[in-house]
Amino acid sequence: MCQTGGTEGAKEMAEKLESEGFNITTVIVPEEVCDNRVMKKDARNIEEELQHTDAILTLSCGLGVASITEVLSNKFPLIPVFVGTNTEFMGMTERIGRFYMRCQGCGDCLLNETGGICPITTCAKALMNGPCGGMVEGMCEVGNYEKDCGWVLIYKRLKQLGRLDLFSKLREPRNWSESGHQREVVWR
Amino acid sequence: MTEAKSYSKLGEALAKGEFILTGELEPEKTCDLSHTIEEAKQMAPYVIAANVTDSPLGIVTINSMAATHLIQKATGLECVWQMTVRDVNKLGIAGMIMGAQALGIHNILSLTGDHTAMGDLPESKPVFDLDSATLIKLVREMVDKGSINGHEIEDPPKLHVGGAANPNSNPMEPEILKIGRKAEAGCEFIQTQVVYDLDRTIEFLTGIRKYKVPILLGIFPMKSYGIAKGFDTFVPGVSVPKEILAKWKSVKKDVTDKKQQKELYDQYNYDLFKPFIGELKRKKLIDGIHCMAVHYPRIFPKLNDIIRG
């Protein structure tokens, strides 16, 4: 989806590894690597190749590594899965090649109070009651005043919506009591 | 003040509505506080209290609570402990507030703090568990209700808590509304960022006066042309007006005698701030002055003249 790998990238990586002396048993491009169901199907199709595989390199985000490891854990528990990309963030796509962090899945969403703009993500200090003194002419001190101050964006949006009452609200600190451990959503 | 009780000289003066002068002390990167203590002694006769900074710009200096305690002990000058929410989480800060009480600290200034990425340990984890408004709220709960998160403190702390405001803020409206949040949180005094633009300052202070929190105006008398120029260049969002810079430059250029230079700088600062402060005082927009010029204690007698005048 983000073309961190894709058919082209995977092929290129395979060639590179081959030129370094690795033996490539197979190259696949699953449709949705983080969906266990899709991965299971794809893994079944390459079981033969997996018999002679010493390691897997994945060009997805970290979720792909976790998903492949779990899917293979019964039949091929000894194959290590390596990550070939650095996961920057789970981003919003403007177009291919332009991705932006807009949500960090914090588990305590307050977008309904902030005009749909996330302060956890757009404020460099993830403040609940910004803007801070680091704002100059609408820009943020972090990154040398090149990025918009998230709290000014929130202010402008709420003003546009006629909801400065929401901006004026004193917000409580984030509740971290649920965030410190492995999170899961299981409803079926 | 919402409470009649005063726990410090600063709290008492604010409650009485006295027009006050406060100073600022900035420990350097050393464990030896003798320089800072020397400055504190020089300003002590003129100020009601002095702030002690908490690693400004994210550049590590001695812990501000420790420095506050040691300066108070060595000089008898009451201090305002500056505490940023940058480096310590809510649990840690609550413990420090109790520690501050035990160390005889009775004023705290709640600040966000410059981001860790800007300082000399940029790889540190930025905490910001609280923010400048919710730290104020925490202090007020601990002091007024004697509890943390509803859990009783046997012998609660007695501190006054203040916050910062930036009249130079552009856009200005979110900054004004933010002061409203701090007031709601229980802020007992406001210290402003340094100002030079009188019209903007009047507009901003008029905007926040409705929150009824005493306001100490931040000023920065410039000790030399070099300091003035450096301030203008390196402090984002605050510029020193050109004509002032030119005047200071002329002292450096045209006056060779060092003593005479010093006297001129001091006199120019007096001439600059007297009408500025006078106008705001007349308009009843401020309740005192907070002088942020560090390492310039000899200016305090002149500032004292201004605020008494």
Ligand code: SF4
């Ligand atoms: S507050 Fe921000 S990070 Fe948290 S869930 Fe909402 S959008 Fe995502």
Ligand code: SF4
């Ligand atoms: S300037 Fe704005 S975005 Fe940057 S840290 Fe402060 S409030 Fe957050």
